[in-house]
Amino acid sequence: MSLTDGNAIFKSLNKAQYRAVSSEAPTVAILAGPGSGKTHTLTSRVVWLIDHVGIQPQDVIVATFTNKASNEMKARIGNALGDGREKGIIIGTFHSIARRYLVKYGQRIGLDPKFGIADDSDSRGVITRICKRLDTHLEPPVARAWISKRKAKGTSDELAIKDKKGQSVESRALEQCFQEYQSQLERSNLLDYDDLLVRCVELLRKFPQCVSNIQTVLIDEYQDTNGVQYDLMRLFARKQRRITIVGDPDQSIYGWRSAEIKNLHRLLRDYPGTDEISLEENYRSSSCILDTSLKVIQQDQERYKKVLLPVRDKGTRPVLRKLKNSNDEADWIVSEIKRIRMLSGNMIDFDDFAILLRSAALSRQVESTLGREGIAYRMVGGFKFYERTEIKILLDYMRIIHQPDNNDALARIINVPKRGIGDMTIKALLEEAEKSSMSLWQLVEKHCRGQRRAKTNIRQQTENALSGSLMKPLNSLRERLRSDAGVGTPMNLVELLQKLIRDLKFEDYLEATYGAEYESRWANVQEFVTLAEEFMRQSRVDDEALPTIDGFAQATDDDLLARFLSNVSLASDKQTEDKGQEGKPLVTISTIHAAKGLEWPVVFIPAVYNGSIPHIRADDQDEERRLLYVAMTRAKALLYLSCPQNIATGKTTELSSFIDLLPSSAFLPKGPSFDRPVMSSVAKILGRELPPDNIIYKVSRMRQATAHGRENDRNFSTPLRACRSRKSQ
DNA sequence: CGCCACATAATTTTT
DNA sequence: TTATGTGGCG
Numbered sequence: 001m002s003l004t005d006g007n008a009i010f011k012s013l014n015k016a017q018y019r020a021v022s023s024e025a026p027t028v029a030i031l032a033g034p035g036s037g038k039t040h041t042l043t044s045r046v047v048w049l050i051d052h053v054g055i056q057p058q059d060v061i062v063a064t065f066t067n068k069a070s071n072e073m074k075a076r077i078g079n080a081l082g083d084g085r086e087k088g089i090i091i092g093t094f095h096s097i098a099r100r101y102l103v104k105y106g107q108r109i110g111l112d113p114k115f116g117i118a119d120d121s122d123s124r125g126v127i128t129r130i131c132k133r134l135d136t137h138l139e140p141p142v143a144r145a146w147i148s149k150r151k152a153k154g155t156s157d158e159l160a161i162k163d164k165k166g167q168s169v170e171s172r173a174l175e176q177c178f179q180e181y182q183s184q185l186e187r188s189n190l191l192d193y194d195d196l197l198v199r200c201v202e203l204l205r206k207f208p209q210c211v212s213n214i215q216t217v218l219i220d221e222y223q224d225t226n227g228v229q230y231d232l233m234r235l236f237a238r239k240q241r242r243i244t245i246v247g248d249p250d251q252s253i254y255g256w257r258s259a260e261i262k263n264l265h266r267l268l269r270d271y272p273g274t275d276e277i278s279l280e281e282n283y284r285s286s287s288c289i290l291d292t293s294l295k296v297i298q299q300d301q302e303r304y305k306k307v308l309l310p311v312r313d314k315g316t317r318p319v320l321r322k323l324k325n326s327n328d329e330a331d332w333i334v335s336e337i338k339r340i341r342m343l344s345g346n347m348i349d350f351d352d353f354a355i356l357l358r359s360a361a362l363s364r365q366v367e368s369t370l371g372r373e374g375i376a377y378r379m380v381g382g383f384k385f386y387e388r389t390e391i392k393i394l395l396d397y398m399r400i401i402h403q404p405d406n407n408d409a410l411a412r413i414i415n416v417p418k419r420g421i422g423d424m425t426i427k428a429l430l431e432e433a434e435k436s437s438m439s440l441w442q443l444v445e446k447h448c449r450g451q452r453r454a455k456t457n458i459r460q461q462t463e464n465a466l467s468g469s470l471m472k473p474l475n476s477l478r479e480r481l482r483s484d485a486g487v488g489t490p491m492n493l494v495e496l497l498q499k500l501i502r503d504l505k506f507e508d509y510l511e512a513t514y515g516a517e518y519e520s521r522w523a524n525v526q527e528f529v530t531l532a533e534e535f536m537r538q539s540r541v542d543d544e545a546l547p548t549i550d551g552f553a554q555a556t557d558d559d560l561l562a563r564f565l566s567n568v569s570l571a572s573d574k575q576t577e578d579k580g581q582e583g584k585p586l587v588t589i590s591t592i593h594a595a596k597g598l599e600w601p602v603v604f605i606p607a608v609y610n611g612s613i614p615h616i617r618a619d620d621q622d623e624e625r626r627l628l629y630v631a632m633t634r635a636k637a638l639l640y641l642s643c644p645q646n647i648a649t650g651k652t653t654e655l656s657s658f659i660d661l662l663p664s665s666a667f668l669p670k671g672p673s674f675d676r677p678v679m680s681s682v683a684k685i686l687g688r689e690l691p692p693d694n695i696i697y698k699v700s701r702m703r704q705a706t707a708h709g710r711e712n713d714r715n716f717s718t719p720l721r722a723c724r725s726r727k728s729q
Numbered sequence: 730c731g732c733c734a735c736a737t738a739a740t741t742t743t744t
Numbered sequence: 745t746t747a748t749g750t751g752g753c754g
Contacts, residue, residue: 066744095744120743193744256742359741364745381743415731422731459730570744593742615741627742 009044009080013037016279021045022052025275029222029267030246033308034293034633035284038246039597042220043073045244046089047080049216057088058547059215061236064093065224067571069597073220090214090546094229095193096570098200100546102191103562104554105210109203111191113555114403114562117569118190121387122408123181130180134173143177150178151194152258154201154227187439188406197228204235209552215240221597222247222267226258230266241271249304250297251630253593255623264304280307284599286315286685289639292666293632296658300622312685316678318632318639320659320667326607326644330365333604334373336640336671337587340602343674345691345699347683350375351585354600356592356631358613362606363589370587377587381594386568390510390521391528395568397500401478402561405439414444417509419465421458428456445471473503481561493560494532501525535564592631601686603635608643609653625658637685640671 013021017037020030021044028045032038046062049055064070070092078086090097099117107113118126127147128140185192191199204210217237219225222245225233237243245267252261268274282290287310294308323329337353355366360382370377385391393416396409404410411430415421432455433443446452448467458466477499480491491499501507506525510518545557557563588600605628607613614624632639643655654660672678676693683690 093744117744196744253742257744361740418732420731424730457730462731591742612741617741 009047013041013044014279014281016277016281017041017044020277020279021048023275023277025273026240026242027267027271027274028244028277029264029274030244030277030279031248031264031304031306032246032279033248033250033282033306034630035282035599036279036308037283038248038279039069039073039220040076041279042218042244042246043076043080046073046077046218050081050085055215057085058090059213060089060091061097061211061214061217062089062091063097063217063219063229063233063236064091065221066597067093067096069220070096088547093570094225094232095196098196098232099566099570100557101200101203101210102196103557104546105203105207106199107555108207109199111199112189114189114559116188116190116399116403116406116562117196117566118185118188118192118408119569121392122190123185123192125408125412126184127177127181130177130184134177134180138170138173138177143174146174147178147181148194149258151198152226152228154229154231184407187434188408189403190406190408194228197232201228201231201235204232204238208235208238209549211236212239212549213547214238216242216244219243219245219247221251222263223249223252223261224254224257224259225263226254226260227263230260230263234270243267243271248306250300250306250626251596253596253623253627253630255620256618261304278306280309281311282308283311284636285310285633285639286312286637286681288315288317289632289635289637292318292639292662293629295662295666296625296632297629299658299661300625302622312636313681315637315681315685316672317666317668318635318641319669319671320608321640321642321670322655323642323644325646326362326365326648327369329606329642329644330369332642333366333606333640334369334375336604337375337602338373339671340638340674342699343696344679344682345696347679347688347690348601348686349585350377350587352601353604354588354590354595354598354602354634355604355606356590356595356634357605358592358607358615358627360591362612366589366606370589375587376584377589379589381591385524385527386571388521388524390525394497394500394506394525394528395565397474397504398497398561399565400441401474401481401496401500402559402565404441404474404478407433407440410440414440414466414470417469417504417512419469420462421466425456425458425462429454432456469504473500477503493536493564494529496561497529497532501529532564535567536560592627595634596630599634599636601636601682602638602640603631604640604642605631606642606644608641608656608659609647610656611653613656613658628656628658637682641667 010018010021014037017040020028020041030038030041042062046060049060050057062070062073064073074086074089074091077089077091078084090100092100102111102115103113106115124140124144127144131138131140131143185195214236217233219233224247233243247264249261249264252259255261268276285293290308290310297303321332323332333355337350340348340353341350357363360379363379363382367377367379386395393413396413399406399409400413407430411426414426429443430440433440436443438446443452443454444466447454447458448463448471477491477496480499481496482490507518507522510521510525514521546554548554590598592605608628613628614621618624632641641659644653646652679696680690
């Protein structure tokens with residue numbers, strides 16, 4: 001078959017990519033650096049396997065690391081196949097695929113099909129409670145990390161032996177905490193993120209029939225898989241042992257979540273004859289940017305060495321700028337954004353810029369400066385919509401409607417809005433419920449109905465409130481949701497949510513608790529309703545359906561409320577691509593982690609000092625270096641690093657040692673002049689047309705003329721989260 | 730026991 | 745600048 005045959009998608013492949021896409025080997029490992037077209041190659045291989053090898057879409061599993069990546073891949077595959085067949089492919093994050101299998105077949109391993117997903121704050125809450133109760137000196141975050149590691153390890157043989165004996169007092173306490181935690185979750189019928197994977201492994205070990213149809217498995221961002229995910233991959237592919245992975249060990253930045261670079265060696269060991277293919281051309285970055293980035297990553301002596309050759313022009317050297325403090329740094333970044341935009345004659349617009357941060361908390365200064373200058377932006381990663389308190393309250397209510405035995409959710413909202421029941425009583429009730437092996441809901445309900453007096457003292461007034469404003473409305477909502485019993489059509493998701501908000505008098509509650517500031521909270525609530533509407537409209541049940549296995553009974557995943565709730569827990573954030581209010585281009589602010597796999601023409605990396613990168617609390621220096629490498633290699637044409645010399649509380653900083661080691665000639669001390677030659681090389685790298693000089697000149701003159709009265713061309717279409725009142729001195 | 734007001738400490742990365 | 749803890753009042 002020649003390169004030009006068949007589908008158009010194959011024309012866009014280079015030689016190595018084509019070889020990877022069309023490899024006949026059962027197992028293919030594609031290892032390649034940033035910007036070498038890994039994802040493109042993987043999607044093309046999916047298309048190849050379906051169109052040329054003849055594998056049925058529903059017999060293909062594609063596991064990605066984030067929802068964003070899986071949505072994008074789905075779209076790209078859909079484009080290439082062109083007839084909607086991509087809908088059959090089992091594609092998603094490991095967690096979402098695992099959830100689907102567990103909903104369908106989980107009953108076989110004793111799982112209640114109505115299981116909920118314990119998100120971060122759920123498990124943090126449970127563990128904090130346990131630590132307090134056990135009265136050990138365990139730090140909850142430490143315990144949590146330990147438990148998660150324990151689960152994520154999978155059956156990595158070497159590790160299993162080494163960790164056999166935990167002898168110290170501390171490890172016994174951890175062990176106990178672990179057990180308590182698991183039984184707490186079980187009580188509330190919850191699985192945490194790790195459990196989704198662990199239980200799915202259990203399911204597939206015991207019932208391999210579930211995946212008996214699977215012909216081939218493809219994994220994106222393989223370097224970020226952990227032990228359980230490796231097990232899962234093997235189980236998915238058990239029948240045909242046909243696996244394709246793409247990854248880059250240099251971009252492994254999830255070690256803290258138990259990702260194991262070793263998985264690469266395990267793959268080569270467990271699947272001898274794997275076709276190893278490397279993609280060595282970088283199509284993304286200017287060769288200057290690539291050079292400097294490689295100088296950073298090459299400081300790692302242990303790394304798996306790979307070739308990465310620039311395809312693009314030389315471009316200009318990255319800029320390394322030292323500023324007095326973070327305010328100056330933010331000011332400088334924003335002025336540089338404006339300057340580039342202007343001097344490129346708007347060839348480079350706001351959506352071409354990204355500001356990549358080691359930690360979300362660093363966004364403050366930049367956000368307020370952008371806000372002050374009227375530049376619209378979007379923040380990716382960091383604080384999440386679903387984690388806002390007002391949204392979480394509503395979510396907890398919905399979770400209880402779906403599943404009354406969720407003790408934690410109930411305990412959180414039993415006094416929100418205030419019903420005259422305090423922490424002491426809640427704690428006592430929880431304990432009583434546990435002792436009598438009931439759920440909190442059952443206990444309270446029985447009490448209110450007079451069927452069983454609770455030992456804990458509940459005042460009459462409180463009891464009335466509990467009965468009238470909690471049990472009754474929720475019971476009635478639950479009833480109206482049922483499709484079988486009851487009169488008329490069952491309530492849909494949005495109606496449910498709206499009725500709930502009304503029943504709770506939620507607007508009044510918000511006003512009472514937040515006073516004049518309540519409006520933005522209420523706006524969030526309304527946005528939440530909109531999201532639910534969208535979810536209802538978009539999600540058809542068969543979108544995520546697993547193929548039917550003959551003669552093997554399965555449950556259906558048709559409970560909209562359940563799907564909405566797990567969607568919320570498994571989505572890093574709301575998926576709405578906010579394009580600014582009127583489609584205006586937005587500057588992107590993102591954590592480095594959330595930027596993985598993406599690229600921008602211009603990238604700023606602020607706060608490049610020791611303590612930030614490498615982060616003060618990080619224990620793996622190499623991983624921190626890789627993080628910086630990932631950030632730098634997101635840039636196509638222009639890369640800016642900066643370092644404030646003083647940070648809060650008057651402390652001075654020192655430049656990140658990853659950068660300090662480089663010769664100073666690697667960087668420009670300040671932004672380049674952007675004369676015609678520089679700009680046209682930028683244009684060439686980006687494959688764009690640079691406006692003629694006279695236009696650029698005209699634009700920039702106009703800007704200067706209106707420089708002090710620029711209210712006119714400012715737009716204040718800042719995204720919702722920027723509206724939080726924030727003093728911008 | 731519940732609630733409010735006030736002071737205080739904390740602040741990596743994500744499914 | 746936001747979650748936690750403490751103290752006093754009803």
